[in-house]
Amino acid sequence: NNPPPAAPPILPQVEPIDDPDRSTLTAGQHARYVQLWTDLRSSSSGSSNRSTKVVTPREREFRALDKAVRQEWEAYVRAMAEFRQRNADRFLLGFRKDSGGGGGGGGGGGGASASDFVEAASSAATATEDKSGSGRGIGANSAKIYGQCVQEISLRGVAATEPRPHSKRRRQHGPMGAFDSKSYSAQIVHSTPPDGVGRMRRDWADQSLSRSDGTMSLRPVPAIRNSARAAASVGPISQDDTAAKLATEHKVDVVMTADTFVALLRRPGEGDSRWMVPLSRASDDGWQVLEEPIPRRATPREYLTKAYEGSVYESAGRLRPTESNDKAGVDALPFQTVYTVISLPRSSQQEVPCKVLVRSVNTLLSNDDGQRPIYLDVHLEYFHERGLVEQFPHHRRAIWLAHKLLQPDCRLISVRVDPNTSRTVSVSEKSVAHALAGSDESMVAHAFRASDGGNLLHLTEFDALAHFEAMARVIRASTTCKFSGNGGCLLCLPGRGLSSTTANAAVTVSVHQEVEGDTGAAADANTVNLINVGTEIEEADAVFTGRAALVSCFIPWEWKGHPEIPRIPFAFPLRAEGS
Numbered sequence: 001n002n003p004p005p006a007a008p009p010i011l012p013q014v015e016p017i018d019d020p021d022r023s024t025l026t027a028g029q030h031a032r033y034v035q036l037w038t039d040l041r042s043s044s045s046g047s048s049n050r051s052t053k054v055v056t057p058r059e060r061e062f063r064a065l066d067k068a069v070r071q072e073w074e075a076y077v078r079a080m081a082e083f084r085q086r087n088a089d090r091f092l093l094g095f096r097k098d099s100g101g102g103g104g105g106g107g108g109g110g111g112a113s114a115s116d117f118v119e120a121a122s123s124a125a126t127a128t129e130d131k132s133g134s135g136r137g138i139g140a141n142s143a144k145i146y147g148q149c150v151q152e153i154s155l156r157g158v159a160a161t162e163p164r165p166h167s168k169r170r171r172q173h174g175p176m177g178a179f180d181s182k183s184y185s186a187q188i189v190h191s192t193p194p195d196g197v198g199r200m201r202r203d204w205a206d207q208s209l210s211r212s213d214g215t216m217s218l219r220p221v222p223a224i225r226n227s228a229r230a231a232a233s234v235g236p237i238s239q240d241d242t243a244a245k246l247a248t249e250h251k252v253d254v255v256m257t258a259d260t261f262v263a264l265l266r267r268p269g270e271g272d273s274r275w276m277v278p279l280s281r282a283s284d285d286g287w288q289v290l291e292e293p294i295p296r297r298a299t300p301r302e303y304l305t306k307a308y309e310g311s312v313y314e315s316a317g318r319l320r321p322t323e324s325n326d327k328a329g330v331d332a333l334p335f336q337t338v339y340t341v342i343s344l345p346r347s348s349q350q351e352v353p354c355k356v357l358v359r360s361v362n363t364l365l366s367n368d369d370g371q372r373p374i375y376l377d378v379h380l381e382y383f384h385e386r387g388l389v390e391q392f393p394h395h396r397r398a399i400w401l402a403h404k405l406l407q408p409d410c411r412l413i414s415v416r417v418d419p420n421t422s423r424t425v426s427v428s429e430k431s432v433a434h435a436l437a438g439s440d441e442s443m444v445a446h447a448f449r450a451s452d453g454g455n456l457l458h459l460t461e462f463d464a465l466a467h468f469e470a471m472a473r474v475i476r477a478s479t480t481c482k483f484s485g486n487g488g489c490l491l492c493l494p495g496r497g498l499s500s501t502t503a504n505a506a507v508t509v510s511v512h513q514e515v516e517g518d519t520g521a522a523a524d525a526n527t528v529n530l531i532n533v534g535t536e537i538e539e540a541d542a543v544f545t546g547r548a549a550l551v552s553c554f555i556p557w558e559w560k561g562h563p564e565i566p567r568i569p570f571a572f573p574l575r576a577e578g579s
Contacts, residue, residue: 015086016079023572025072027565030574033069034566036062072571079572088550090382091300093419094118094307095543112219114304114419120220121307144278144514146490146531149497151511153477158466159269159507160394184468185343186405189246189357196334198317199367200374216424218417221310234337234361238280238289243339247287247357250341253479255282256290258360258406263293264471265398267463268493268507271552272302272395276536279478279511280488287357288478290491294533295540301380301553303543304419309378312415312424316376317364336362338373340406344472354476360406373410375403377430384418384425388557398467400435436464474509487514490531 016022036058094114204216237243237257247255266273276294281287298306337359344354364374377396381389392414400412412430417423474491481489495503495510512531559569567574 016082017076018573019079020573020575022075022079023072023575024075025068025568025571025574027574029065029068030568030571031566033062033065033568036065069568069571072568076570076572084551084554087383088547088553091550091553092545093300093382094304095300095545112217112422114307114422116220117218117307117311117419117422118304120310121303144488144490144533146512146533147515148512148530149495149499149510150513151481152495152498152500152503153474153491153509153511154503155268155470155473155493155507155509156504158267158469158473160267160273160466183345184405186340186408188338188340188407189250190242191338192336194336194362194365194371197336197362198313198334198364200317200364202367204316216315218308218311218315218422218424220307221314234335234359236291237359238282238291240359242337243357243359244282246339246341247282250355250357252287252341252355252357254288254290254354254475255357256359257292258358258402260290260293261356261358261406261471262399262402264290264474265402265467266395266493267398267467267470270394272299272393273493273506275493276531276533277491278488278533279481279491281483288481290475290478294490294536296536297540297542297544299544299549299553301382305378305380308380308417308419309376312376312378312417313364315424316413316415317374334363336365336373338362338407342405344475351476354472354479356475358406362407366411370409373407375410375412377412377414379414379416380419381416381425382419382553383557384416384420386557388560389416389426390555391558393555394462394467397435397462398464400430401432401464401468404432404435477509481511484513485516487516489513490533492531496531 039058040062094117096115234240237255237260243255246252260277263275263277266275274296276296278291278294280289280291282289338361340358340360342356342358344356346353360373362373364376366372366374377400379390379392379396403410403412414426414428414430415424416426418425478491483489490512492510492512493508494505495508496505496512498505498508498510515530565574
């Protein structure tokens with residue numbers, strides 16, 4: 001009897017973006033394109049004043065080759081769409097039992113699974129939830145209902161969906177050339193003593209900042225030791241006596257927290273740009289109060305990132321629970337509050353001055369005489385095994401600038417975590433220069449503009465000026481909002497129930513007045529635009545797990561060129577010689 005034929009070997013699946021058979025370019029074309037690109041950029045910078053435009057042979061060669069390269073980019077965009085659809089389930093990591101995040105922590109490292117961090121974050125959220133109104137300003141608004149839109153704030157001209165003109169200065173200095181943080185005059189006017197606030201471990205900073213492979217294994221932080229509890233203990237900004245005193249002393253127009261400040265920095269038109277912020281007034285002739293943003297429903301990536309943040313802070317510093325700052329009856333972390341007055345720049349002489357008081361909360365300080373605030377920025381690398389790192393989202397870079405504006409001495413430390421193994425894979429300190437880095441003349445930016453295939457590569461360039469202009473426009477508009485009775489208002493982006501049929505909700509903030517009493521509720525009960533904050537908060541407990549939400553969790557990788565072979569960015573791997 002002859003044995004049955006052996007089954008054919010199962011070959012590993014080749015991802016679309018890794019398939020060299022899809023490439024239409026040769027190694028010689030890659031090298032020639034890179035060379036022509038470099039040469040033409042150099043020659044154009046030295047001959048920008050020539051009166052007549054003469055097309056040189058090199059330029060004709062580049063244009064012909066550029067057509068083939070653009071076709072490759074378009075094919076790569078389609079392959080990236082295939083890759084994302086096939087791998088979208090990776091973002092369910094931590095939200096189902098069969099995606100526990102590496103179990104043993106990556107090769108016996110003893111790390112926790114991603115699901116453990118989700119559970120810890122849920123416990124912390126439950127423990128800090130406060131329906132009485134003494135939490136972070138959210139509980140006080142949880143029972144409020146707001147009616148139809150009564151005012152619209154247009155954010156056109158700063159939206160990601162609209163092209164912004166590139167001045168000569170911007171072309172010379174990259175996409176960030178027009179932004180100047182010094183135009184936002186800022187001054188720290190008060191800070192509480194740092195007594196008892198956690199200090200960063202010296203060994204964590206010395207070891208982690210000097211290596212890129214990462215060895216720290218993270219574990220879930222118990223609810224009572226979560227660093228978010230310190231911020232929850234401070235109390236709502238509308239009930240902050242120190243803030244009220246400083247607002248009167250410095251004659252400010254708006255008072256808010258740092259969380260609200262960075263929420264308003266979301267550039268309208270980008271996929272994650274959504275927020276709801278309650279607005280109240282301190283007195284008839286006093287300042288306005290932009291309170292804590294209403295919690296919003298999040299994607300699995302956003303939720304898991306928040307879940308890991310507590311553990312990263314725990315690994316970096318000595319965070320000691322205390323009862324001295326406790327307002328909720330359970331242990332909380334000591335904190336330091338810092339108050340900064342910011343004068344918004346005026347776009348014209350007719351625009352009135354506007355001053356803002358922002359309260360920041362520090363839960364971790366540097367372990368030296370300077371006692372500098374530490375801000376740890378956690379970023380999850382879901383596909384770390386590919387040897388690539390993701391680009392930092394635009395809003396994240398705007399947050400770096402905001403922290404440096406509010407507290408210039410703060411240290412910004414980026415921490416990349418692999419949720420598959422619950423390990424820290426890299427730690428690096430960031431500065432304003434890192435936030436502003438980039439050039440709109442780079443070949444990567446050219447690839448972004450040329451491969452307009454439906455934002456699959458997030459084909460918008462970072463424009464910090466647009467982020468800060470959007471924030472400033474909302475703050476200025478909040479000072480003109482009209483209140484009805486003793487109730488407040490609610491600001492929503494994207495706009496809800498807009499009165500204008502031509503308004504674009506993605507770039508319009510809608511203003512809704514609070515419905516007071518049974519009479520007002522009955523009169524407005526039939527409108528479809530009624531906003532119940534309690535319902536919004538309940539829905540925020542859920543997580544977006546639909547296919548579209550999972551695909552939206554993808555962030556493009558930073559382009560990693562070949563050290564020896566010239567490569568065009570965002571192109572397929574080169575075919576082997578002879579194939």
